[in-house]
Amino acid sequence: MARYLYERILSALLTMFFVTAIIYLILSLIQGSALTVMGGSGSEMSAAEYEAARRALGLDLPVWLRYAHWLRDVLRGDLGSSYRYGVPVGEVIAQRFGSSALLVGTAILFTLLLGLPVGVMAAYKPGSVWDRLSSFFALAGFSAPRFITCIACIYVFSFKLRLAPPMGMHNAGNASLLDLIHHLIMPSAIITFGAMGYMIKQTRGACLEVFQEDYLKTARAKGLSEVEVIFKHGLRTALAPILTQMMVQVPEIVGSAAIVEKIFGWPGIGSLMLDAIRNRDTPLIMGVTLVIASVVLVANILLDLAYGLLDPRVRYR
Amino acid sequence: MKLHRKFTALILAALTLLSLTACGGVGGTAEKVINMAYTTAWGSFNPYYSTSTTMYEYALYDKIFDKLVFTDMAGAEILPRAAETWESSADGTEAIFHLNPDASWSDGTKATAHDWVFTARLLADPASAFSTRVFTHTLTGTNDDGALLDADAFGAVAVDDHTLKLIFKEPTATEDFLLHYNRKFLVLPEHLLGGLDPANILESDFWRKPVGSGPCVYVSQMTGSEMVLAPNPYYQLRGGNWDKLVLRVLDSASRFTVLMSGEIDQIELGSSIGPEDKATAEAHGITVRNAEVQNFFMEVLINDHGIPDPRIRQALHYAIDKDAIVGAAAQNVGTPAYSYEMLNTEYHDPSLAFPRDVEKAKALLKEANYDGRPYTIAFAAKRENIAALLTQQWKEAGINVEMVIVDVATMFSGLSSGIYDLGISGHSASAYSLWFETEFPANNTNATFSSDQTRDSYVDRISTTVDHAEKVALVKEYQKYLAEQTWFIPLYFAGEYWVESQRVSNIRNSASLMCNDNVWEWYVN
Numbered sequence: 001m002a003r004y005l006y007e008r009i010l011s012a013l014l015t016m017f018f019v020t021a022i023i024y025l026i027l028s029l030i031q032g033s034a035l036t037v038m039g040g041s042g043s044e045m046s047a048a049e050y051e052a053a054r055r056a057l058g059l060d061l062p063v064w065l066r067y068a069h070w071l072r073d074v075l076r077g078d079l080g081s082s083y084r085y086g087v088p089v090g091e092v093i094a095q096r097f098g099s100s101a102l103l104v105g106t107a108i109l110f111t112l113l114l115g116l117p118v119g120v121m122a123a124y125k126p127g128s129v130w131d132r133l134s135s136f137f138a139l140a141g142f143s144a145p146r147f148i149t150c151i152a153c154i155y156v157f158s159f160k161l162r163l164a165p166p167m168g169m170h171n172a173g174n175a176s177l178l179d180l181i182h183h184l185i186m187p188s189a190i191i192t193f194g195a196m197g198y199m200i201k202q203t204r205g206a207c208l209e210v211f212q213e214d215y216l217k218t219a220r221a222k223g224l225s226e227v228e229v230i231f232k233h234g235l236r237t238a239l240a241p242i243l244t245q246m247m248v249q250v251p252e253i254v255g256s257a258a259i260v261e262k263i264f265g266w267p268g269i270g271s272l273m274l275d276a277i278r279n280r281d282t283p284l285i286m287g288v289t290l291v292i293a294s295v296v297l298v299a300n301i302l303l304d305l306a307y308g309l310l311d312p313r314v315r316y317r
Numbered sequence: 318m319k320l321h322r323k324f325t326a327l328i329l330a331a332l333t334l335l336s337l338t339a340c341g342g343v344g345g346t347a348e349k350v351i352n353m354a355y356t357t358a359w360g361s362f363n364p365y366y367s368t369s370t371t372m373y374e375y376a377l378y379d380k381i382f383d384k385l386v387f388t389d390m391a392g393a394e395i396l397p398r399a400a401e402t403w404e405s406s407a408d409g410t411e412a413i414f415h416l417n418p419d420a421s422w423s424d425g426t427k428a429t430a431h432d433w434v435f436t437a438r439l440l441a442d443p444a445s446a447f448s449t450r451v452f453t454h455t456l457t458g459t460n461d462d463g464a465l466l467d468a469d470a471f472g473a474v475a476v477d478d479h480t481l482k483l484i485f486k487e488p489t490a491t492e493d494f495l496l497h498y499n500r501k502f503l504v505l506p507e508h509l510l511g512g513l514d515p516a517n518i519l520e521s522d523f524w525r526k527p528v529g530s531g532p533c534v535y536v537s538q539m540t541g542s543e544m545v546l547a548p549n550p551y552y553q554l555r556g557g558n559w560d561k562l563v564l565r566v567l568d569s570a571s572r573f574t575v576l577m578s579g580e581i582d583q584i585e586l587g588s589s590i591g592p593e594d595k596a597t598a599e600a601h602g603i604t605v606r607n608a609e610v611q612n613f614f615m616e617v618l619i620n621d622h623g624i625p626d627p628r629i630r631q632a633l634h635y636a637i638d639k640d641a642i643v644g645a646a647a648q649n650v651g652t653p654a655y656s657y658e659m660l661n662t663e664y665h666d667p668s669l670a671f672p673r674d675v676e677k678a679k680a681l682l683k684e685a686n687y688d689g690r691p692y693t694i695a696f697a698a699k700r701e702n703i704a705a706l707l708t709q710q711w712k713e714a715g716i717n718v719e720m721v722i723v724d725v726a727t728m729f730s731g732l733s734s735g736i737y738d739l740g741i742s743g744h745s746a747s748a749y750s751l752w753f754e755t756e757f758p759a760n761n762t763n764a765t766f767s768s769d770q771t772r773d774s775y776v777d778r779i780s781t782t783v784d785h786a787e788k789v790a791l792v793k794e795y796q797k798y799l800a801e802q803t804w805f806i807p808l809y810f811a812g813e814y815w816v817e818s819q820r821v822s823n824i825r826n827s828a829s830l831m832c833n834d835n836v837w838e839w840y841v842n
Contacts, residue, residue, distance in 0.1 A: 046461075053448045272540075
């Protein structure tokens with residue numbers, strides 16, 4: 001188990017190295033830099049000021065050297081300073097990580113809480129009205145563009161029905177928990193709606209297979225209730241492929257959260273990343289990349305470990 | 318069946334809980350809070366070292382750091398702010414500002430002319446880590462880049478505690494100086510920054526929680542997302558009644574809906590709507606006002622290295638139906654433009670016109686032996702309708718143009734490196750006769766203008782002419798020259814309908830386009 005964990009962490013670090021190197025390379029290839037933004041329309045920078053800024057940002061160095069410097073600083077625990085905000089990247093990310101974790105965490109929680117039982121119910125009575133409804137819901141969830149869903153929800157629930165606030169994390173001057181939950185509902189529901197589609201489909205598929213197994217008939221014959229048969233015996237076996245789906249979905253959820261954060265003005269790292277890309281703020285882009293990649297890789301390791309708990313046949317060597 | 322019922326009950330219970338929570342969250346407060354939306358996040362607090370030069374950033378600096386004057390109506394109106402009055406010397410080489418003696422920093426220290434001189438010296442200091450010197454190249458005692466050469470001859474002088482004198486290398490009308498540089502000349506506190514090494518000044522904690530002498534005091538922020546400001550109790554012009562100004566970043570696509578839902582009161586710089594939304598806004602209790610001045614200028618950028626023949630550039634201009642562009646892009650609240658000079662200024666020359674003439678465009682192309690090679694136009698997604706119309710109109714004249722949607726940084730970079738031949742860009746024009754000249758930096762990011770001696774000569778003569786009538790004549794001559802060369806294609810000037818919540822009043826919307834808000838006069842009703 002320890003050896004397995006060690007190998008997984010090593011492989012995660014290697015993946016992290018390649019991910020950051022590739023992202024850094026791509027950033028250097030795309031048109032424009034922080035300097036383009038800095039010296040763009042209305043800047044009135046002289047040629048000398050422009051050149052001085054280029055040197056100050058380190059843009060006069062070759063890309064491999066810039067990456068090496070960045071990596072060296074990261075290994076020392078320094079993510080650098082944001083070009084745009086002029087403060088340490090770690091500080092900016094720390095301010096906004098909690099908001100994203102709350103939003104994405106809530107969405108994942110509700111995706112599991114709603115997607116799992118709906119998928120199970122669809123598999124329990126295949127072809128029923130419930131099954132057809134859940135299929136429709138799942139299809140709508142993963143095919144509706146997130147941007148359109150956000151705008152439509154703001155129009156309906158905020159503007160027309162006045163049920164939910166259309167932006168931010170709280171009202172000005174109101175830091176209460178209830179206010180936070182009030183603001184959290186709509187953005188997290190939109191992410192959940194999108195992610196649930198995949199969860200329902202995957203759960204339904206996995207459960208359909210398991211529900212045909214003989215041992216469930218045995219469990220019923222022993223006099224166990226339907227709830228126990230389905231959720232205690234059936235679902236537990238089906239959870240392994242569902243967990244795999246969850247692993248695949250975490251980056252997707254983080255990605256869709258960025259769009260939702262941007263439109264709802266939710267102060268998370270997704271919207272921070274979008275702004276950083278627009279401003280060619282390389283240190284911040286790299287910092288957020290590192291954080292998101294770490295979260296995804298750690299989630300993957302944890303889910304891998306969870307396999308063993310769910311399925312005794314899985315052993316780590 | 319039993320399982321189904323249990324499950325349905327569970328879902329219903331969850332939905333009930335959610336709706337109860339949804340109905341209960343709004344908390345009340347006795348504070349007079351103004352919620353203002355920013356559709357573009359601000360960056361650092363340092364007005365002289367920023368990787369962003371957006372108007373949003375300068376609109377934020379304006380609230381914390383004071384400026385010499387307040388400008389409205391695209392510069393046609395200049396009102397006192399830190400300076401109560403101003404005048405020029407007879408030969409036009411000196412501008413004298415009489416500062417308000419009540420001006421104070423938000424920590425209670427008096428703000429004086431020495432602070433303004435300190436700021437100018439800091440900008441000019443060759444060791445300074447700031448990325449811009451803004452205007453110091455115009456002052457005596459500096460080189461062409463604005464770096465200090467002779468401290469004794471430096472052209473920023475505190476005559477006394479409340480009189481600031483700027484000495485220019487060339488005659489400069491004080492109003493021209495203000496229209497050009499007021500937006501970016503923000504005073505810094507000598508008593509807090511004076512002891513620091515200019516080379517390390519960026520590292521100061523001052524930039525995290527700045528102290529200014531502007532109308533607002535920084536309270537807190539979540540970087541790039543939300544900022545809370547309070548009124549500066551010492552501000553010399555304080556007159557409004559609000560307690561807290563909350564700046565919140567939101568996506569521009571939802572700004573109008575969010576305003577109507579009552580979550581925000583005002584939108585920085587861009588609270589405009591089209592005529593089609595006017596009735597909806599009014600029906601939902603939103604205050605809608607017509608713009609007093611058309612100063613949003615839209616142009617086609619031309620990479621003249623890619624299209625070096627002025628006849629081809631003129632053909633591109635003649636092929637355009639500007640009325641159609643105005644109808645599609647400015648919802649008919651715009652006016653076709655033939656120069657960068659605003660329509661309400663004396664510099665506007667109605668005789669300048671490029672009416673659509675497809676035959677003339679074709680003749681020019683033939684004369685220039687246009688080989689039919691396709692050009693590429695790059696633009697941001699929100700300019701798509703303009704680009705589509707332009708390419709269609711150019712096609713009718715026999716010019717093939719391919720469209721590429723990119724972000725603004727990519728567009729400028731691509732024009733500069735020669736990847737793109739054409740671009741589309743919008744600007745806020747001002748009454749300053751040479752405002753357009755300063756919109757692009759004098760280096761290789763300059764996509765619009767080639768180096769041209771005649772042009773340089775015009776710019777020099779206009780900027781150093783103090784006599785108004787003489788200046789107007791020169792500017793008109795210059796516009797004709799620009800039209801002949803067609804280094805860019807003016808498309809239109811547009812005004813806007815301004816919208817805001819009825820909770821707030823006394824807001825001068827048009828002034829925000831000059832990056833200053835009369836925030837000290839705002840009222841919560």
